[in-house]
Amino acid sequence: MQSTLDVVCRGATRQIPDNTLYPTGELRPMFNLHSSSAIMMAIIWPKGINENFPQDETLQYLLILCTKVGLNTFVLSFWRHSILKSLLGLCSVSIYVADVLLVCAVSGAWLLKEHLPTSTSMCFILAHGSAVYALLPLPILIAGAFDYASYPNLDITRSSRSRVVSYCIMVVLMWASAFVYTYHYTDTQPIEIYKDKLRVTVCRVHGSTVVLQFSMQISIVVSLILLLHFKKLIGWLSRANKLAELKSTAFVPDQDFPYSQFGGCGKSEIQESSPPFFVSLTLGFAVNWAPYLLMCLTCTMVGFVVPAYASVNLLWMACANSVLVGIAFWFRSDRTGPYSKFPDETCFWNTYWHLSKGILPTVDKKLPTKLYIMVHKPTMPFQEI
DSSP: OOOSOSOOOTTOEEEOOSEEEOTTSOEEEOOOSSTTEEEEEEEEEEOOSOTTSOOOOHHHHHHHHHHHHHHHHHHHHHHTTTGGGSHHHHHHHHHHHHHHHHHHHHHHHHHTTTTSOHHHHHHHHHHHHHHHHHHSHHHHHHHHHHHHHSSGGGOGGGOOHHHHHHHHHHHHHHHHHHHHHHHHHOOOOOEEEEETTEEEEEEEEEEEHHHHHHHHHHHHHHHHHHHHTGGGHHHHHHHHHHHHHHTTTSOOOOTTSOGGGGTSSOSOEEOSSOOOHHHHHHHHHHHHHHHHHHHHHHHHHTTOOOOHHHHSSHHHHHHHHHHHHHHHHHHTHHHHOTTSOOSOSSSOHHHHHHHHHTEEOSSGGGSOHHHHHHHHOTTSOGGGO
16 A cells, blocks of 8 residues: 655655545545644654564654754843743743653653553653644744834833733633644554555644744745845945944933934934845845844755744744844834844844934944933923933
């Protein structure tokens, strides 16, 4: 009996077509659990020609998940100051905890393989885990967008305790909804597939279409915007680097005053041929996230399919966070200004704000805060100074 798989590789994951030949010989459609996922097969028990010595693939999956936890830990190391101040940040923390629990579950399945069939336990873990991870990205993106649309001045220093409590409630509700849905609709039964003399036990797992499409669309948009200004990119990057060097000594006003009170950017050195604000923010995003987006684009082009329990990670969450913060900053820059402490520690949004305005903060940095307000807002009553 043959399956629709032409090649079966040990320890690999391969995407399959919509119609799959089951061991019983019945041809049935392979349905999508939900629109945000793509179904694929994970090989968990290849028996090969010699069925007396089957090879357990549990350790390979454990290695993949441990690598993911290590990557998540690295991302947390540079996101630790603001990660608890936004909904996307708390969702990222919950994903980190879920990854650790998934590693513990796979480790338990491997340790108890003498008492519990590995194919059954691993299929249960991988099927439910991938289904839950495949469901989460879309509601996380939508909720994160609404969060930043209502965030006070995009400044984490203004985040209240009640806001954090509401984040925790929303995170719990999202995870609970995903668990309930997958509990009723996930197929965790292992399947045996035959190819010539090779027999393998596989499990249906889910990939995240949302993560794939998000990365692809962002890559295309960023590439098109930067290609339209290709000839000026080197000069803009050079000026952005100079601005970054001045950042540590530049003037930073008190957070107690909204940006609108300063009357704009103030008196500074004006540079010629500054990029439009949206292009400047796109450049700031691309400088940090181009390698990740290029990796996602390459994997898609070569047909490398990644299950949701691997693709939904903190690296993607941090990238999505930067996208949403950048868009929110673009819409609210007139009220926010460059001096807020943004809920994103990856992109230097204030530097690229100055780049778009053609400003070098070489004069304002020398002024005390109150004198700065008096110079740039001379109509203010003296008693307010």
